[in-house]
Amino acid sequence: MEYDYLIVGTGLFGAVFAHEMKKAGKSCLCIDKRDHIGGNIYTQEQNGIQVHKYGAHIFHTSDRRIWEYVNQFAEFNHYINSPVAVYRDELYNLPFNMNTFSRMWNIRTPREAQEIIERQRTECHVDNPRNLEEQALSLVGRDVYEKLVKGYTQKQWGKSCTELPAFIIKRLPVRFTYDNNYFTDPWQGIPEGGYTAVIEKLLEGVPVRLGVSYEDFVKREHAKVPGHMGSGCGKKADVIFDKVLYTGMIDAFFDYRLGALEWRSLRFEEEYLPDCDNYQGNAVVNYTELAVPYTRIIEHKHFTFGTGKGTVITREYPAQWDRGEEPYYPVNDERNNALYERYRDLAKQEKNVLFGGRLGQYCYYDMDKVIAAALDMAARELG
Numbered sequence: 001m002e003y004d005y006l007i008v009g010t011g012l013f014g015a016v017f018a019h020e021m022k023k024a025g026k027s028c029l030c031i032d033k034r035d036h037i038g039g040n041i042y043t044q045e046q047n048g049i050q051v052h053k054y055g056a057h058i059f060h061t062s063d064r065r066i067w068e069y070v071n072q073f074a075e076f077n078h079y080i081n082s083p084v085a086v087y088r089d090e091l092y093n094l095p096f097n098m099n100t101f102s103r104m105w106n107i108r109t110p111r112e113a114q115e116i117i118e119r120q121r122t123e124c125h126v127d128n129p130r131n132l133e134e135q136a137l138s139l140v141g142r143d144v145y146e147k148l149v150k151g152y153t154q155k156q157w158g159k160s161c162t163e164l165p166a167f168i169i170k171r172l173p174v175r176f177t178y179d180n181n182y183f184t185d186p187w188q189g190i191p192e193g194g195y196t197a198v199i200e201k202l203l204e205g206v207p208v209r210l211g212v213s214y215e216d217f218v219k220r221e222h223a224k225v226p227g228h229m230g231s232g233c234g235k236k237a238d239v240i241f242d243k244v245l246y247t248g249m250i251d252a253f254f255d256y257r258l259g260a261l262e263w264r265s266l267r268f269e270e271e272y273l274p275d276c277d278n279y280q281g282n283a284v285v286n287y288t289e290l291a292v293p294y295t296r297i298i299e300h301k302h303f304t305f306g307t308g309k310g311t312v313i314t315r316e317y318p319a320q321w322d323r324g325e326e327p328y329y330p331v332n333d334e335r336n337n338a339l340y341e342r343y344r345d346l347a348k349q350e351k352n353v354l355f356g357g358r359l360g361q362y363c364y365y366d367m368d369k370v371i372a373a374a375l376d377m378a379a380r381e382l383g
Contacts, residue, residue: 002240003027006223008214009247011039012367013357013374015202017245020378028206029241033213033248036196037203040328041367043194047272048308050194051300055266055316055328056284057195058303060188061368067187069371073201076189079303082180083284083296087147093180094286095173096144104143110176117141117174135166140174151290156318156329157264165333190303214248245377247357249327250343256323258343261362262336263327269294269315279311293317330362337362354381 004026007014015037018028036042040054058081061067070076083094093099101113120141129135132153136145149172153161157168181188191198209217217223223239246253251261273279283302287294294315301311321327330336340362347355356377358365365373 001238003029004242005029005245006031006217006239006241006243007245007247008032009039009245009357009359010037010199010203010208010210011247011357012041012199012370013360014039014245014247015199016371016374017356017378018206019202019204020375021381022206024378024382029239030203030206030208031212031214031217032208032210035211037208037210038196038199039247041195041199043196045194046312047274047310049301049306049310049312050190050304051270051312051314052195052298052303054268055314056296056298056303057367058183058188058190059367060183060185061366062185062187063368063372064187066368066371069375070191070198070368073198074191074193076187076191077304079190079283079305080188081182081284082282083182083286084282085148085152085286085288086292087151087288090147092148094148095175095180095182096140096148097175097180098178099180100144100148104147113176117144129166131162131166132164132168133161135169136161136172139169139172144172148288150288151292152286152288152295154290155293155295157331158318158320192304214244214246214253241352243352243354243381245354245356247355247360249359250340250347250355250362253353253355253360254343254346258346259339260323261339261343262331262333263321264329264331265319265321265325266328267317267319269317270312271314272310272312274310276311277307277309279313327359330358330364332363 005021005028007018007028007030010030010032014030018030021028041057042053043050044053058079059070059076085092085094092103098110098113102108105116107113117140120143121138124137124142126134126138129138136149150161157164221239223241279299280297284296284298286296294317296316298314298316299311354377355361356374357370
């Protein structure tokens with residue numbers, strides 16, 4: 001059998017690319033090591049609730065082209081992301097805004113908040129931040145940092161804020177208005193029917209094989225990609241592709257020959273509460289105190305304004321990443337970025353293999369940026 005493209009991974013990047021290639025008359029085969037399509041945006045209906053199985057995903061964009069594109073595949077509701085944060089027995093609105101500052105300092109005017117933050121920033125005496133703690137103090141002062149940044153960040157990255165590089169938080173959103181909308185993009189929402197339905201429509205008419213990794217597929221199917229020395233296993237090829245789009249980990253593709261790139265992982269603890277209709281009153285509640293082991297609790301029904309009986313909650317625990325674990329957040333420090341550039345040089349030698357997405361390009365992508373990057377790659381391929 002012959003195909004124009006083997007697409008490794010059925011997440012958003014791979015699905016958009018596959019859709020565009022099929023639309024242009026190219027033949028594609030998709031494979032995924034998981035037992036479902038959709039990658040990390042996979043949603044599953046449970047007890048009438050669309051559950052985000054790999055953490056909260058709220059679509060938002062300022063790019064009209066991307067908004068119009070994604071609306072071909074779903075109707076979006078008018079969900080507005082307005083998380084809250086719990087610190088001990090205190091509750092704060094996010095992002096940092098006048099509701100946050102009013103609760104923290106018992107004030108009500110922007111001028112009062114600005115004066116307090118400026119005074120605390122000055123008292124910290126940080127001119128050239130050397131680490132994340134100093135960077136945060138120079139941006140928002142002592143109170144906001146201690147209550148809402150420090151513990152959450154240390155949990156997320158598994159290191160003290162004094163050990164983390166300053167660039168991780170180049171900025172912290174601070175607004176002197178009573179506005180709890182986390183994003184400033186003009187278009188925002190959750191797809192009706194969940195994200196999996198979007199991926200299904202993108203992959204309509206494209207053959208998909210689940211539960212098989214790229215390595216196992218190449219060995220089992222004797223797949224051959226012209227110019228790629230690792231394919232075919234030295235035998236006559238049963239399946240031939242002109243090109244591969246690889247959306248897995250770039251270092252894994254090269255069998256970690258230069259060393260492993262560093263990631264942070266997550267562990268999800270899901271619970272169905274049949275006798276509770278409303279557990280926390282909000283879709284996302286962050287827990288910023290270091291003593292609480294999870295970073296947030298997601299109550300999925302609130303993404304779609306659900307009113308049905310029962311609720312599903314998910315506690316999200318940051319975790320150390322080891323080979324074999326699921327990678328979520330790239331650790332884009334100087335060492336890892338330099339290592340990625342070396343892998344990128346190797347990738348350039350693979351003339352018939354494309355690398356895309358969060359794992360293939362070792363970067364954190366918002367969903368709209370994933371779609372834009374996939375569309376751009378497809379356009380380049382189609383010339």
